[in-house]
Amino acid sequence: MENNLFLNAAFSQKTERPPVWMMRQAGRFMPQYWEIKNKYSFLEMCKTPEIAADVTMLPVDLLDIDAAILFSDILVTGEAMGGDLSFTQGVGPKFANPVRTQADIDNLNIDCLDRLQYVADAIKVIQQRLNGKIPLIGFAGAPFTVMSYLVEGGSSRDFKLTKLMLHNEPEMAHQLLAKIAKVTAAYLNLQIEAGVNAVQIFDSWAQALAWDDYKDFSHRYIAEIISNLNRKDIPVISFCKGSSVFAPLMAEAKPDVISIDWNVDLLDMKQRLPQNIAVQGNLDPHILYADKPVIKERIHRLFERMKDTPGFIFNLGHGIMPDIPFDNVKYAIEVIKEYRY
Numbered sequence: 001m002e003n004n005l006f007l008n009a010a011f012s013q014k015t016e017r018p019p020v021w022m023m024r025q026a027g028r029f030m031p032q033y034w035e036i037k038n039k040y041s042f043l044e045m046c047k048t049p050e051i052a053a054d055v056t057m058l059p060v061d062l063l064d065i066d067a068a069i070l071f072s073d074i075l076v077t078g079e080a081m082g083g084d085l086s087f088t089q090g091v092g093p094k095f096a097n098p099v100r101t102q103a104d105i106d107n108l109n110i111d112c113l114d115r116l117q118y119v120a121d122a123i124k125v126i127q128q129r130l131n132g133k134i135p136l137i138g139f140a141g142a143p144f145t146v147m148s149y150l151v152e153g154g155s156s157r158d159f160k161l162t163k164l165m166l167h168n169e170p171e172m173a174h175q176l177l178a179k180i181a182k183v184t185a186a187y188l189n190l191q192i193e194a195g196v197n198a199v200q201i202f203d204s205w206a207q208a209l210a211w212d213d214y215k216d217f218s219h220r221y222i223a224e225i226i227s228n229l230n231r232k233d234i235p236v237i238s239f240c241k242g243s244s245v246f247a248p249l250m251a252e253a254k255p256d257v258i259s260i261d262w263n264v265d266l267l268d269m270k271q272r273l274p275q276n277i278a279v280q281g282n283l284d285p286h287i288l289y290a291d292k293p294v295i296k297e298r299i300h301r302l303f304e305r306m307k308d309t310p311g312f313i314f315n316l317g318h319g320i321m322p323d324i325p326f327d328n329v330k331y332a333i334e335v336i337k338e339y340r341y
């Protein structure tokens, strides 16, 4: 690998500056994304390896980040299991056949890796294009977050139906989560086999859960997935919205890196975790709406705080919003790349 900053930091080694990538770095804040998006549907983009590779490469070519992330979505596992998935502009993801009864759960197919082969194909095309320049991160959704979309039938503000299933029908919820976890581990192993250099598990909506429910219905399945990965020298990143609360528990699942949201002081959090676990984060994505001197000051403030701490990857606490100015993202990355500890 020409640029090893990301992998070194992920394995808690010292780097000359923090490596940088950003969640949702290939997306709607980029004018070049829209040029492609205007021609194809989102799922067509994900399922056509050449197009998925084109989009994955946009931030590599235009922003010069230190790691690429596969262009796909966390909901493709739900689709492969039998979910009727669509993405509509302004509506977001929808499953037309929500999973709410025992029969719905029984109908989900766990032998569905062949339906995700297009992802392995995309990874191979992307690795040819990257040609050893920077690492490629693969990813999957965590069981609880994927479950929430399957049960609600789409995005949700309060996860009412999902939490009702956890609370009223815990046995059913466990069956559903176990099925998703099984597919997710196999799917991540398929990505590793196809050539990704790291994997991230996204539990975007974990912050909706009480501590005990997070432990029983989310953490447990993430730990199971991580223990079933053919890791070799592939770092595993665990992301959850709510990590400023749940990180000590996330650490028990033994990821190499925990991605931290912006509610907590990152150094304090790092010091509370086992030494061999690196942290990723944790700039509030809203900082990228602010004026450039503010962007620079906040990045430098974070870096000064983390400067004597091996095992730090710069990222946002959550994904880039679609209306963040492209120029501000580019500026932030320049500031990061100029910095030296």
Ligand code: CP3
Pocket: 022, 023, 024, 025, 026, 027, 028, 037, 042, 069, 070, 071, 072, 073, 074, 075, 087, 088, 089, 090, 091, 092, 093, 139, 155, 202, 204, 318, 319
């Ligand atoms: O980070 C990257 O650049 C890689 C690609 C990526 C996408 N989705 C592309 C995408 C990744 C890693 C994801 C993960 C994902 N998808 C998550 C977890 C990350 C997070 O932000 O918490 C979640 C919760 C989803 C589910 C999902 N997919 C939502 C809520 C949406 C947006 C709906 C909307 O209209 O706002 C999507 C669609 C999606 N995934 C888009 C992209 C670029 C937008 C699709 C479009 O162009 O219309």
